[in-house]
Amino acid sequence: MNAESLPVLEQHLLSALSSPPQEIRRLFHGRGRCWPGLEQLTVDWLQNQLLVSLFKEPDQAFLSELRAMLARMTETEQWQASGAVSMLLHYRDRDGSPLECLWGVINDYPQVKENGHSYQxxxxxxxxxxxxxxMRNGRQWVHDNAKGMKVLNLFAYTCGFSVAAIAGGADSVVNLDMARAALERGRESHRLNGHNLNQVRFLGHDLFKSWGKVRKLGPYDMVIIDPPTFQKGSFALTRDYRKILRRLPELLTEEGLVLACVNDPYLTSDFLIDEMNEEAPDLKFSERLPNPPEFEDINPESSLKAMVFRR
Structure with missing residues (x-):
């Protein structure tokens, strides 16, 4: 990271905060490599908290200049009129990923909105x-297509797709993820939206040891697959994704939909298309969902790939 690039970030943020978003949004996406010297930095607006994230430990000179620039921002008219209650600095590359409050008072458990839905x-x-x-557009696509459907949400994490599906009129959703704490966060998000939890199941299981249970709860009209690139001891994308795809014919209804996602910068959209053709050839590629405009990337194939397949 290059301290000489920080004036660009400062002007970008002041412009964004002159009319702050009403919902949660990314304000600056250095990870897309469109801003030289700022490739390991992002800034998110959590409706009234500004979250600056460092994906790589910077040198002391950059960190000092970044802190000084952020301190100056809190004295501007844009900041004071934005309604912000805190400015946070997240060291994602440090042990424990510590979060530092640079200004104001942190809200550890903020409730935010996206596409009109609430998330914890x-x-x-x-x-x-x-x-x-x-994945904002992916959740909107699920909302727009899930009416009357039975949905399976694999690698559900905090169940964002599930919230969107139920809000869109899905009959039921099965969420599966090994992280039970994340599923509990998803349960809370459903409560925030006033959803009927009788329509939602939360399975804290290892998918590859639970095929029988998953199949028994089906078949599904929509299957969502949004795995991590790598999860120690349980999942490696290039090795294990195909094991999921080959199971799709037995999980889906005759006209089932699949939203399959990859966020590995080294894998292109052809990876999913080729793997699907080999493992589940009756599922045909339909479209790649556009990423939100604020996630501009110097190479679109390095960014999120959210791909729709239809039986």
Missing amino acids: LDLGRKQNNGLFLD
Whole structure:
């Protein structure tokens, strides 16, 4: 990271805060490599908290200049009129991913809105806060297509897709993830939206040891697959994704939909298309969902790939 690039970030943020978003949004996406010298930095607006995230430990000169620039921002008219209650600095590359409050008072468990739906976040305890903002259009697609459907949400994490599906009129959703604490966060998000939890199941299981249970609860009209690139001891994308795809014919209804996702910068959209053709050839590629405009990437194939397949 290059301290000489910080004036660009400062102007970008002041412009964004002159009319702050009403919902949770990314304000600056250095990870897309469109801003030289700022590739390991992102800034998110959590409706009234500004979250600056460092994905790589910077040198002391950069960190000092960044802190000074952020301190100057809190004295501007844009900041004071934004309604912000805190400014946070997240060291994602440090042990424990510590979160530092630079200004104001942190709200550890903010409730935020996206596409009109409420989500419960959890700040300062892990690398991720509970909602991947680049998947906003994916959650909207699920909302728009899930009416009357039985939905299976694999690698559900905090159940963002589940919230969108029930809000869109899905009959039921089965969420599966090994992280039971994340599923509990998802349960809370459903409560925030006033959803009937009798329509939602939360399975804290290892998918590859639970095929029988998953199949028994089906068949499903929609299957969502949004796995991590790597999860120690349980999942490696290039090795294990195909094991899921080959099970799709037995999980889906005759006209079932699949939203399959990959967020590995080294794998292109052809990876999913080729793997699906080999493992579940009756599922045909339909479309790749566009990423939100604020997630501009110098190479679109390095960014999130959210791909729709239809039987």
